[in-house]
Amino acid sequence: MTTLKSYVYDRWVAGQGRPATLVNPSTEEALAEASSEGVDFGAALAHARDVGGANLRQRSFAQRAEMLRAMAQAIHAKRDELIDLAMANGGNTRSDAKFDIDGATGTLTAYAELGQSLGDARWLTDGDTISLGRSSRVAGQHVLVPRAGVAVHINAFNFPAWGLAEKAAVALLAGMPVISKPATATALVAWRVTELLVESGAMPSGVFSFIAGATGDLVDRLGAQDVLAFTGGGSTGTMLRSKPNLLASSAHVNVEADSLNSAVLGPDLERGGDSWNLFLSDVARDITQKTGQKCTAIRRVFVPRDQVEAVREDLLDRLATVKVGNPVTDGVTMGPVATASQLRDVRAGIEKLVASGASVLLGGTHAVHGLGAPEGRGYFVAPTLLAVEHGATADAVHDHEVFGPVATIVPYDGAAEVVALVRRGGGGLVSSVYSEDRAFASEVVLGIAPFHGRVTIVNAKVAGAWLGPGTVLPQLLHGGPGRAGGGEELGGLRGMALYLQRAAIQGYGPLVDHIAGVKRA
Ligand code: NAP
Numbered sequence: 001m002t003t004l005k006s007y008v009y010d011r012w013v014a015g016q017g018r019p020a021t022l023v024n025p026s027t028e029e030a031l032a033e034a035s036s037e038g039v040d041f042g043a044a045l046a047h048a049r050d051v052g053g054a055n056l057r058q059r060s061f062a063q064r065a066e067m068l069r070a071m072a073q074a075i076h077a078k079r080d081e082l083i084d085l086a087m088a089n090g091g092n093t094r095s096d097a098k099f100d101i102d103g104a105t106g107t108l109t110a111y112a113e114l115g116q117s118l119g120d121a122r123w124l125t126d127g128d129t130i131s132l133g134r135s136s137r138v139a140g141q142h143v144l145v146p147r148a149g150v151a152v153h154i155n156a157f158n159f160p161a162w163g164l165a166e167k168a169a170v171a172l173l174a175g176m177p178v179i180s181k182p183a184t185a186t187a188l189v190a191w192r193v194t195e196l197l198v199e200s201g202a203m204p205s206g207v208f209s210f211i212a213g214a215t216g217d218l219v220d221r222l223g224a225q226d227v228l229a230f231t232g233g234g235s236t237g238t239m240l241r242s243k244p245n246l247l248a249s250s251a252h253v254n255v256e257a258d259s260l261n262s263a264v265l266g267p268d269l270e271r272g273g274d275s276w277n278l279f280l281s282d283v284a285r286d287i288t289q290k291t292g293q294k295c296t297a298i299r300r301v302f303v304p305r306d307q308v309e310a311v312r313e314d315l316l317d318r319l320a321t322v323k324v325g326n327p328v329t330d331g332v333t334m335g336p337v338a339t340a341s342q343l344r345d346v347r348a349g350i351e352k353l354v355a356s357g358a359s360v361l362l363g364g365t366h367a368v369h370g371l372g373a374p375e376g377r378g379y380f381v382a383p384t385l386l387a388v389e390h391g392a393t394a395d396a397v398h399d400h401e402v403f404g405p406v407a408t409i410v411p412y413d414g415a416a417e418v419v420a421l422v423r424r425g426g427g428g429l430v431s432s433v434y435s436e437d438r439a440f441a442s443e444v445v446l447g448i449a450p451f452h453g454r455v456t457i458v459n460a461k462v463a464g465a466w467l468g469p470g471t472v473l474p475q476l477l478h479g480g481p482g483r484a485g486g487g488e489e490l491g492g493l494r495g496m497a498l499y500l501q502r503a504a505i506q507g508y509g510p511l512v513d514h515i516a517g518v519k520r521a
Pocket of ligand 1: 156158232236237295403484
């Protein structure tokens, strides 16, 4: 059995005490154990802040970019091994695992390219120099400089590689050292990624640390110059952001939490047409990819009332081909959920939706034997399609996220009603409108945009170049208001704002220009 160690103060530290056990969710076989007990979190923070921070701040964006590129290469070189680990510890199919691992290298590479384009600078200017008098003798310039603390990253269980890499890429490029903590249950991939990064020698001393197991008193030790970026359940996020030390010090906290993402089928689309089929593919993919354990997965499927019957039939046809089982078995297209508690939560969630008026069209809470899994073992759940008659009264459909292969069809009548129903999600990561009708698409997109971090507009014209609404891209914002946590990640340079302090430098113009590195004509 593998023992996962933490990487702190440039050393691997084995935890003491009773470790948590990581299992294979298809077989329930124990794979590894992890404990962070005995890690000196005060020393870990001091080393990252003092040594790691200084190392990063003295490097230019182009040099930090080289580091990110080397990190991506180190991960990519062991892609096959990492895919196997994700299949074993995460219950991922091979293609789910690639999504996670390639997402990690892709995001690191995208930020490496961005860093390269920023060249020799070590911080950013924000806007032009502003003359504060008749001449340029008194001037002001906004700058964005790296915060002088540490960025603590706490990640969810579903994307152990991508979650680690997407947060690290942005913070490191901005110039902040990182302490990364994966969800313990699926930490095997993140731990191996860290081993690869350390072995590669890509990262200068102190810039990256890794916690295997619980965070101990780490979060309680954070202060004004530190950043906490969390991804996970809404209640954990609320508990963390409410910590007295974070509130008292105005520390910067970013929360990426739950989301009742939605897809809206426009009334203009005809059954069997290319746009209609794209809609069906996206919904079916989001139910099954990563066994529905994707923060961006479509949970609510809004369909014009007169098209509900057709959508039901077509979706059931597509889902009938899904083979649930141990991903190492030939033919399996959907793995188990990641943990026993996840399985309990998914079943309880389906019951909650049914109690709120949903009927089960496919799947449900019954025990499922996974192909290739030992009898009675594994955390398997069937792809589950539900439907409600009246969206307005099915409260749980709009406010309870079932983090598994579950979606609900909700009928609507007209653009105004669907906007109101989508908004009932209370703030989400992504919503998609499938339509070729400009008036309908405009009304719905603008109506739901204030409630989302990302809105996608889809029709057959994007087929071929379309990755689906669930794919988070480094160039575009990831996050969402309200229930989704109110956070913002990625979005190119925008994601770096969390790790940079905006300061207005004001005074004698030539000196302001010199300090800010501004050259005037
Ligand atoms: P979770 O139970 O909230 O755990 C998330 C992370 O928080 C894990 O690393 C966990 O560590 C850590 N954690 C839990 N209690 C903590 C505490 N008291 N102090 C410090 N850290 C603590 O969520 P999950 O089950 O991993 O993930 C599922 C949820 O994440 C879903 O609701 C999903 O919607 C959401 N999610 C959101 C996004 C997004 O981008 N918005 C992405 C993915 C997932 P341990 O594992 O060691 O407990």
